[in-house]
Amino acid sequence: MVQEFIKARIIELEEGARILREQLKTPAQSRLWLRSMKNNNIGGDVSHMVGDVHHFAGPTTGTRRTTWAKPGNKGSARYTKNTMGYQT
Structure with a gap:
């Protein structure tokens, strides 16, 4: 059903945002990963x-x-x- 799909996608997007925020706390250590996320237009x-x-x-x-x-x-x-x- 569409609503279950959207609810699951919201959870994934929120988790993705959490991961990105976490990596921004240590940008020097995460530099390569962050650059990859930018280059891939995540x-x-x-x-x-x-x-x-x-x-x-x-x-x-x-x-x-x-x-x-x-x-x-x-x-x-x-x-x-x-x-x-x-x-x-």
């Missing part, structure tokens, strides 16, 4: 989702982006995936 998809939802749900100057993705535009397709069906 959490990049979550970062995009947060930004897209904030843009979609927040007050905007002018009009919101269109609901449907523009063909061939990866950013537009990502935005649509991240906001389609989102309820404010």
Whole structure:
């Protein structure tokens, strides 16, 4: 079921954030690992989702982006995936 999947993913994301915070406490010792996490863009998809939802749900100057993705535009397709069906 979708809700169980999302609940399990939330637990994983929170644990991932805890691990990242823990490694930041000793950046000199964790330098290689932290650099690898940055180079691999760890959490990049979550970062995009947060930004897209904030843009979609927040007050905007002018009009919101269109609901449907523009063909061939990866950013537009990502935005649509991240906001389609989102309820404010």
